[in-house]
Amino acid sequence: MLDAIVIGGGFSGLAAALALHKSYKSFILLEARDRLGGRTHTRRLDDGSYVDIGGQWIGPTQDRMYSLCKEYNVKWYETYNQGRNIIDLNQVIKTYTGLIPKMDVASLINIDLLLKKLDRMARGISVDKPWNNNRAVKWDSISLDVFVRKNCYTKNCYKVVRAGLETVYACEMNEVSLLHALFYIRSGTNLNTLLSIKGGAQQHRIKGGMQALTDRIAETLMHSIRLNRVVKQIVQHDNSVTLIGEGFSYEARRAIVAIPPPLIKAIDFQPSLPLHKSQLLDKMSMGIVGKVFGIYEKPFWRDNGFSGQVVADELSPFQTFFDSSPADGEYGVLLAFCIANRARDFFSKNEASRKQIALNSFVRYFGKEASNPKHYIDHCWADEAWSRGCYAGIYSTGAWTNFRGELSKPFGRIHWAGTETSDIWYGYIEGAVRAGERAANEVVKLI
Amino acid sequence: MLDAIVIGGGFSGLAAALALHKSYKSFILLEARDRLGGRTHTRRLDDGSYVDIGGQWIGPTQDRMYSLCKEYNVKWYETYNQGRNIIDLNQVIKTYTGLIPKMDVASLINIDLLLKKLDRMARGISVDKPWNNNRAVKWDSISLDVFVRKNCYTKNCYKVVRAGLETVYACEMNEVSLLHALFYIRSGTNLNTLLSIKGGAQQHRIKGGMQALTDRIAETLMHSIRLNRVVKQIVQHDNSVTLIGEGFSYEARRAIVAIPPPLIKAIDFQPSLPLHKSQLLDKMSMGIVGKVFGIYEKPFWRDNGFSGQVVADELSPFQTFFDSSPADGEYGVLLAFCIANRARDFFSKNEASRKQIALNSFVRYFGKEASNPKHYIDHCWADEAWSRGCYAGIYSTGAWTNFRGELSKPFGRIHWAGTETSDIWYGYIEGAVRAGERAANEVVKLI
Numbered sequence: 001m002l003d004a005i006v007i008g009g010g011f012s013g014l015a016a017a018l019a020l021h022k023s024y025k026s027f028i029l030l031e032a033r034d035r036l037g038g039r040t041h042t043r044r045l046d047d048g049s050y051v052d053i054g055g056q057w058i059g060p061t062q063d064r065m066y067s068l069c070k071e072y073n074v075k076w077y078e079t080y081n082q083g084r085n086i087i088d089l090n091q092v093i094k095t096y097t098g099l100i101p102k103m104d105v106a107s108l109i110n111i112d113l114l115l116k117k118l119d120r121m122a123r124g125i126s127v128d129k130p131w132n133n134n135r136a137v138k139w140d141s142i143s144l145d146v147f148v149r150k151n152c153y154t155k156n157c158y159k160v161v162r163a164g165l166e167t168v169y170a171c172e173m174n175e176v177s178l179l180h181a182l183f184y185i186r187s188g189t190n191l192n193t194l195l196s197i198k199g200g201a202q203q204h205r206i207k208g209g210m211q212a213l214t215d216r217i218a219e220t221l222m223h224s225i226r227l228n229r230v231v232k233q234i235v236q237h238d239n240s241v242t243l244i245g246e247g248f249s250y251e252a253r254r255a256i257v258a259i260p261p262p263l264i265k266a267i268d269f270q271p272s273l274p275l276h277k278s279q280l281l282d283k284m285s286m287g288i289v290g291k292v293f294g295i296y297e298k299p300f301w302r303d304n305g306f307s308g309q310v311v312a313d314e315l316s317p318f319q320t321f322f323d324s325s326p327a328d329g330e331y332g333v334l335l336a337f338c339i340a341n342r343a344r345d346f347f348s349k350n351e352a353s354r355k356q357i358a359l360n361s362f363v364r365y366f367g368k369e370a371s372n373p374k375h376y377i378d379h380c381w382a383d384e385a386w387s388r389g390c391y392a393g394i395y396s397t398g399a400w401t402n403f404r405g406e407l408s409k410p411f412g413r414i415h416w417a418g419t420e421t422s423d424i425w426y427g428y429i430e431g432a433v434r435a436g437e438r439a440a441n442e443v444v445k446l447i
Numbered sequence: 448m449l450d451a452i453v454i455g456g457g458f459s460g461l462a463a464a465l466a467l468h469k470s471y472k473s474f475i476l477l478e479a480r481d482r483l484g485g486r487t488h489t490r491r492l493d494d495g496s497y498v499d500i501g502g503q504w505i506g507p508t509q510d511r512m513y514s515l516c517k518e519y520n521v522k523w524y525e526t527y528n529q530g531r532n533i534i535d536l537n538q539v540i541k542t543y544t545g546l547i548p549k550m551d552v553a554s555l556i557n558i559d560l561l562l563k564k565l566d567r568m569a570r571g572i573s574v575d576k577p578w579n580n581n582r583a584v585k586w587d588s589i590s591l592d593v594f595v596r597k598n599c600y601t602k603n604c605y606k607v608v609r610a611g612l613e614t615v616y617a618c619e620m621n622e623v624s625l626l627h628a629l630f631y632i633r634s635g636t637n638l639n640t641l642l643s644i645k646g647g648a649q650q651h652r653i654k655g656g657m658q659a660l661t662d663r664i665a666e667t668l669m670h671s672i673r674l675n676r677v678v679k680q681i682v683q684h685d686n687s688v689t690l691i692g693e694g695f696s697y698e699a700r701r702a703i704v705a706i707p708p709p710l711i712k713a714i715d716f717q718p719s720l721p722l723h724k725s726q727l728l729d730k731m732s733m734g735i736v737g738k739v740f741g742i743y744e745k746p747f748w749r750d751n752g753f754s755g756q757v758v759a760d761e762l763s764p765f766q767t768f769f770d771s772s773p774a775d776g777e778y779g780v781l782l783a784f785c786i787a788n789r790a791r792d793f794f795s796k797n798e799a800s801r802k803q804i805a806l807n808s809f810v811r812y813f814g815k816e817a818s819n820p821k822h823y824i825d826h827c828w829a830d831e832a833w834s835r836g837c838y839a840g841i842y843s844t845g846a847w848t849n850f851r852g853e854l855s856k857p858f859g860r861i862h863w864a865g866t867e868t869s870d871i872w873y874g875y876i877e878g879a880v881r882a883g884e885r886a887a888n889e890v891v892k893l894i
Contacts, residue, residue: 141592141621143844149588174588174845175730262729266713275795275829282709282732282836283622283843341849348722382722389729396730396843397590398621402788 002026002252003447004440005243007231010038011055011429012417013258014217015064015436017224023444028250029221030229030243032386036218039260039387040429042209045375049331050209051293051324053379054390055429059196059203061189062430064437072216075207077327081197083305086321086365088312089156093365101311103156110157115191117151122185127423130183131401140401144181145173159313167320168194170287170391172340180395187426197309197322201428207327210429234414235270241413254443258417258436261393261407262286263386274411280403283396284420286389290338290347290380292318292358294373299325299332301366308334310365317346317357321365334362334370338378347380354378392427393420408435415439449473449699450894451887452690454678457485458502458876459864460705461664462511462883464671470891475697476668477676477690479833483665486707486834487876489656492822496778497656498740498771500826501837502876506643506650508636509877511884519663522654524774528644530752533768533812535759536603540812548758550603557604562638564598569632574870577630578848587848591628592620606760614767615641617734617838619787627842634873644756648875654774657876681861682717688860701890705864705883708840708854709733710833721858727850730843731867733836737785737794737827739765739805741820746772746779748813755781757812764793764804768812781809781817785825794827801825839874840867855882862886 004020006013009031020027035041040054058065058076069076084095087102096102124133133139144165152158162173168191169176169184185191193200206212218225226248233244234255241255257264261284264273272278301308301323308323317338324335336358338346346354355376362370381390408421417439422431451467453460456478467474482488487501505512505523516523531542534549543549571580580586591612599605609620615638616623616631632638640647653659665672673695680691681702688702704711708731711720719725748755748770755770764785771782783805785793793801802823809817828837855868864886869878 137621138593138596141590141596143588145588145845146585146593149585172845172849174584174848175843272830275791275827279732279735279791279829285726285729285843288726344722344726344849380722382726383719396622396732398592398619401621402619402791 001240002028002250004254004256004443005030005250005252006256006258007243008038008258008418009033009036009225010258010432011040012419012432012436013038013256014214014221015433016256016258016417016440017221018217019437019440020444021221021224023440025444025447027252028224028226030231030250031225031227032230034227036225037211037214039381039390040210040214042211043377045295047374049295049375050326051295051333051377052209053291053377054210054381056205056210056324057202058206058429059193059201060199061193062201062425062428064433065430068217068433069206069213072213074213074216076204077207079197079202079205080299080302080323080325080329081307083302083307085307086310087160088310088316088365089159090313091315101160103160104154107154107156107160110153111160114148114151114157114161118147118182118185119190119192122182122190125182125186127183127187129405130179131404136179137401139182140177140179141397142178143174143397144169144176144178147178148173160311163311163313163319164195166339167337169394170289170339171394175285175340175396176394177397177400179400183400184426187424187431188428202322205327231267233268233270236412236414253447254413254415256415256417256439256443258439260286260388260418261420262388276403276406277409277411280399280406283399283403284393285396286382287391287394288340288343288380288382289390290343290378292336292338293324293375293377294334294359294362294370295375295377296332296334296369296373299323299329300369301332301334302329304367306366314342316361317342318361331374334366336361343380343382347383410442415442448687449475449697451701451703451890452477452697452699453703453705454690455485455705455865456480456483456672457705457879458487459866459879459883460485460703461661461668462880463703463705463864463887464668465664466884466887467890468668468671470887472891472894474699475671475673477678477697478672478674479677481674483672484658484661485879486828486837487657487661489658490824492742494821496742496822497773498742498780498824499656500738500824501657501828503652503657503771504649505653505876506640506648507646508640509648509872509875511880512877515664515880516653516660519660521660521663523651524654526644526649526652527746527749527770527772527776528754530749530754532754533757534607535757535763535812536606537760538762548607550607551601554601554603554607557600558607561595561598561604561608565594565629565632566637566639569629569637572629572633574630574634576852577626578851583626584848586629587624587626588844589625590621590844591616591623591625594625595620607758610758610760610766611642613786614784616841617736617786618841622732622787622843623841624844624847626847630847631873634871634878635875649769652774678714680715680717683859683861700894701860701862703862703864703886703890705886707733707835707865708867709835723850724853724856724858727846727853730846730850731840732843733829733834734838734841735787735790735827735829736837737790737825739783739785740771740822740824741781741806741809741817742822742824743779743781743816743820746770746776747816748779748781749776751814753813761789763808764789765808778821781813783808790827790829794830857889862889
């Protein structure tokens with residue numbers, strides 16, 4: 001009998017599998033798709049260009065990701081971060097250099113104070129027990145939007161903070177509990193880290209795309225990976241657990257489930273999941289992010305002095321833009337983030353309309369050269385049946401205080417991974433890896 | 448080809464089928480279970496006694512339900528509502544008669560003002576467009592709990608309001624958007640109606656249990672009903688829609704989906720559901736209610752001057768109690784509502800423990816005679832695979848303002864019923880019936 005079976009071949013499942021491999025345990029990994037990588041995926045085009053349509057960045061304190069890169073000899077490079085940034089407020093475009101957008105001073109001060117206040121509150125959160133803070137009950141009864149509105153004294157402050165925080169959480173601010181928002185900040189160090197390129201979560205890209213790392217890890221695990229295996233039922237016995245799908249049935253001592261929260265609910269567990277856990281799963285929804293790319297012969301905006309970075313208010317179809325070109329800048333990639341209500345509107349349109357809207361937006365900021373990309377690509381993660389959204393599961397009000405640590409608590413012979421079960425870097429690839437390793441360690445200790 | 452297929456044999460599906468029947472349309476109704484009634488179900492015991500383990504009351508303004516009862520010659524009777532009520536606060540039991548609990552005057556005034564304030568706010572909500580209120584954005588960014596805490600000046604006020612509102616919404620107050628809470632009040636007329644027996648939503652019971660009505664409706668529809676038909680896929684074509692499950696495939700001009708929101712997500716739609724609709728479904732979770740019954744030879748508490756009604760604070764395993772005996776009082780039924788966190792804790796225990804806890808509670812209020820029921824029965828609706836919870840789907844913060852009327856909007860040849868698609872008496876059987884009839888009328892007009 002196998003020691004363990006890992007369900008899900010995203011970074012969390014792969015990290016769990018690697019940890020089992022290194023502990024000389026016997027295991028297999030079952031993945032529903034025909035590919036690995038989960039919420040990361042590098043789309044490679046015929047002309048040799050590629051874009052990361054899923055997770056694409058790593059940054060300081062994401063130690064496990066840098067270790068994996070080193071171990072597998074995968075290189076990283078600095079996200080392009082020079083030149084003038086753009087702020088698009090009230091239909092007016094302004095450019096600026098450095099970290100401080102060009103806008104009225106009152107709004108600038110307001111933004112600074114508000115973000116600092118959020119950071120101060122987040123510092124009081126213990127990431128392993130967010131519900132223990134003495135204001136947890138209060139913070140978990142309101143959405144992030146309440147806090148932000150209450151602390152915004154100018155309209156422009158609200159607009160900019162909103163675009164930034166939507167990009168961080170991948171949802172409308174009224175869809176996420178303030179307590180979860182604070183936990184998320186603390187889990188990723190602080191807001192400055194989450195929002196920044198330099199010194200922050202967007203500092204580095206992977207050469208060849210995130211898939212380069214996945215592919216290398218997959219080489220190590222090759223003989224243990226089974227693609228196109230949709231697990232439909234998990235049956236626990238006294239001394240083993242059986243995983244059943246169409247045309248297959250595997251048995252092992254332990255199972256590690258490393259899939260997004262909504263997909264857990266689609267599996268038939270025998271015995272059924274503990275009531276608290278299944279109820280918590282009902283309270284979580286996935287964020288919604290679309291990534292919208294224009295691929296150009298050259299990163300022409302650089303020559304024109306632009307960084308490729310834009311922050312745009314709700315009058316734009318996209319919240320934020322980045323230069324997402326490869327390491328050597330041999331070709332240019334503009335990336336727009338389309339999130340929450342903007343994503344639901346944008347991705348309800350057909351591809352021709354989407355392309356038109358996106359190119360209009362690129363041209364608006366970077367000029368006529370943006371109107372003719374080599375490729376236009378967009379991808380909405382809510383459309384992926386085996387992800388159901390991105391970046392991560394979001395706690396609605398009440399979920400943290402009513403359910404506490406239910407998500408990662410082992411259930412008999414079933415252990416839980418996935419970025420949503422990580423205290424550190426929840427919602428990020430780093431969190432996925434840490435959760436996978438933690439779950440594997442639980443299993444290794446018990447076998 | 449059939450004119451229509453109805454999916455779901457709860458009251459909403461049955462009402463839709465009846466309306467199709469009366470319009471001389473050809474149709475079938477597919478139900479996943481081996482029974483009809485959905486979130487209503489009368490459990491009949493060998494000795495002839497019965498309890499409504501699901502929805503059991505009707506009251507004034509629930510006109511469609513009274514009409515159905517008259518049409519099918521099903522009788523109703525008054526919910527027992529005489530004698531002394533009990534309030535259990537801070538481990539102290541007090542009895543009182545009438546509507547006003549025995550507690551400190553400050554708390555009484557506070558409760559009255561708070562409920563009136565909620566009612567006043569609810570009056571400003573238009574039930575067909577709750578998001579149109581000019582405070583909708585604010586109310587949809589906070590949970591009901593924020594409002595209640597802010598307006599409670601005494602601990603006892605909070606305790607009593609909490610027990611009452613948890614019984615109304617079937618969730619923790621921090622799990623429901625204030626806007627949804629207000630919509631729900633307005634949808635059911637006002638808070639007094641929702642909370643009351645006399646003149647309110649708990650005024651009448653059905654003789655023989657709610658199933659008596661279901662059974663009579665089923666007789667009319669008998670030849671059109673197919674039980675044990677789990678619809679797994681709905682495929683839309685140019686002129687028809689195909690419903691596919693294990694071992695069956697049916698085609699019709701139109702389909703009416705009359706199942707709880709979480710179950711919609713389990714169906715594979717071709718083409719897939721509109722993004723806004725599937726996203727909204729992700730934002731809704733079902734309430735969690737357990738009903739806990741002691742069935743006794745006689746309603747002995749009546750002889751002792753008790754109404755059977757209790758309101759209990761969070762130190763009790765149950766929020767509220769009612770006399771749930773049959774019309775003639777030939778035997779006695781005590782009913783305790785176990786909701787939200789209390790339900791998640793209670794129903795995580797085994798049946799022997801649950802019975803012990805429940806009987807202790809019954810004895811505590813009604814004396815030693817309560818310790819030996821003829822039958823003990825409990826049922827948690829979150830455990831029912833084809834309901835996933837009760838009373839209804841709950842909107843988390845942001846859901847009403849971000850998604851608006853998505854739930855009931857037809858999608859090609861698919862029309863939507865279920866109590867969650869009703870403006871009036873949302874969450875109640877009456878709402879289910881109205882939604883079913885509305886969906887059937889949409890279909891009849893188009894065929």
